[in-house]
Amino acid sequence: MTDRALDTAAASYGLRQRLAGVPVLVWIALTWLIAMVAVALLADLVSPYSYTAPNLRNRLVAPGHPLHWLGTDELGRDVLSRLIASIRISLLIAFGASLMSAVVGTTLGFLAAYFRGFVEQLVLMLADFQASMPFLIMALAVLAFFGSSLPLLIGLMGLFGWERYARIARGLAIAASAQGYASAVTQLGASPTRVYLKHILPNIASTLIVSMTLVFPEVILLESGLSFLGLGVQPPMTSLGNMVGYGREYITRAPWIMLAPAMTIVVTTLAVSILGDWLRDRLDPTLR
Template identity: 35%
Template structure:
């Protein structure tokens, strides 16, 4: 047996130890088990590969794109079909659709990451505070949450964007404002199940403040469920951003945003179908990737799942 194989076996046994010597070892062991469960799910692996490909394309868009995403040859390259020179064809302004999709992946990541960074912490904070405090605090925070949940997300986002003005930043803010209520509901439900548990009572007896209990002991418990819900919501966030771009309230020309690209190609859908089909296919693939990964994460984080 080679030294590399011996080292691999040693580290695997160290990670899977039933008696970890430290918190760090226990956390790494749980993360390793979750990673094995995720890789054992073939569909989740496909979703992970799609997201990794999206990250790769976004990071190396300058090298992967073959033409400028905003400058086209209106005179000689207008509405050309897919070919060896223009892989996905060209649009009505002579711009290479492949290059625009490559650069558009950056705006897709920009939207989903910012929405997740803004909406998830808000929902986590509101839900844990409401669940732990209870009483009138819970009633007020949950009634505010119910008001947001009473409206369809896209309609509410349209209202906020109409008030803030069109633009990619305003659309991100509008989507984030309308996305946090489900996270608050999940965090509150998780908090209600653990706030009266023995270890929370023990922390209270040790003199920990409510702020410390919520921040250090309850929020980490809610994190796994929140990560799963955020991943599953990424497809909806992409579709909402694309919908805002489609009606002209999201990214503004000449930004290569996928929803705006579909809007510009709807006039040619019958004859030059590739103008709208290519960005639509990109939205479909990325949304499918997030959904598959979210399903896999849900199974991987489930403590009742058998170790595979």
């Protein structure tokens, strides 16, 4: 065999070894999350009906009906179609808010690590203030005063958990700056922006990604709680928490209206948590 063929065979064998070392539970969690993302992206194609179309002749049809696999709600709307639309909105809010939180927190952490002194103390003070304030109460107050809209909801959720990223980014950036590669690049004339974005950020990205997987399920639960209380996603738009909130009034007569989105919330947050724990164990050298 040629050297190239040997290298290819060795790489293939190493990949199979790494895949074989992934726990079955992680594979199940990853499969579920991929399915959720696929449903969100293809919602218009896979949805059997319009999620807003009522049919009063088919009110509260039980699951198992050939035309309504998950039944219908109090207005005759197909629960499966509403569930698919709710997954799209809930994942949009969760992804958007988690990404915004990571960007805000990492930026403030880098600013604290670079400027130190007053800027560092200010960022840490804001982080302590954010951590000490009950975010749900603050979110309820903001949404009750300004009203609820999807951009406002995503922006508000984006302020959740930023202090975790700020603390992590600050600590890791200070440690990286003390190492030789950051000092060498600085002495070669690189700007602070290039040093932090091109050299420090890639080295701490794995830790930030793990932190994002831990914040993501909390954002889903927070959005679900706000929508359950009537201050999150507003009709005609729907979300998982919104479905649970409206379904609670029919829990004795038609429990499937509430159970379908509730189980989706539980399984999705559990899957993200399992994947985050596994990534933390794989990427953190102190746990190896």
